[in-house]
Amino acid sequence: MKAVRFLVAFILLVLASKLASATDPSPLQDFCVAINDAKNGVFVNGKLCKDPKLATPQDFFFSGLNVPGNTSNQLGSVVTPAIVPGLNTLGISLVRIDYAPYRGLNPPHTHPRATEILVVVEGTLYVGFVTSNPDNRLFTKVLYPGDVFVFPVGMIHFQFNMGRTNAVAFAALSSQDPGVITIANAVFGSESAINPDVLAQAFQLDKKIVDQLQSRFWSDSNYGV
Structure with missing residues (x-):
């Protein structure tokens, strides 16, 4: 009986790990601003990121989604x-x-x-x-x-x-x-x-x-x- 319970628990653990890996991994920090400059970047959570102390509001900003895109192509x-x-x-x-x-x-x-x-x-x-x-x-x-x-x-x-x-x-x-x-x-x-x-x-x-x-x-x- 204990062996059966252990097997069921093991299967549930495997399934849980599979589900957890089905989406992007959770970050291990507040943010990780992407950066291409390896000299000034730091590795955080496996990513090359800007030093959090150097982050600015501009790193979290984008302007332009109010501008219509050009649909003059084959798909329109x-x-x-x-x-x-x-x-x-x-x-x-x-x-x-x-x-x-x-x-x-x-x-x-x-x-x-x-x-x-x-x-x-x-x-x-x-x-x-x-x-x-x-x-x-x-x-x-x-x-x-x-x-x-x-x-x-x-x-x-x-x-x-x-x-x-x-x-x-x-x-x-x-x-x-x-x-x-x-x-x-x-x-x-x-x-x-x-x-x-x-x-x-x-x-x-x-x-x-x-x-x-x-x-x-x-x-x-x-x-x-």
Whole structure:
């Protein structure tokens, strides 16, 4: 009986450690302002940081999220991140997303390291995410100014401007480095192309269509939040 209790306790401990490591680690200090100058930096919590005694209010400030982004691209959307050195090690990030009328799309993508919460401040967005196998359930909603939607960590999700005016949203993510995998770009636009025979069979497409798709997709880190 004691052996069984010990085994159960051990399993729970392992599960707890796995869950704890699933998000950014907690900081071991008040803040860790990111710095590139190794000469004047100090290692804190495994990060190269500015000496806390030299930190200023400017290290925790960013201006510009009120400025509309340029959506004159193939997707009609643009992501503007809030670049704040003081966010380093705090496990959060923030972006503004602009969408052109009728066509602005933040294409299907995932964040392997973060849950995202999106709030619409202007326009109308059709948003959604798809759950993992085997169900692949689609959760969608039409959002208006003031509405909020959550995209769970790792789920494929998207946003589309279905209105006749510009749309603007702000998104917060539960990691300072959430990562972005834009599905179409990753599959059809990888740096070393995936064998077309693989994609043709996986997507049940003619190989000529796969060749065409691989020639059209591009890589741009400004998409997918």
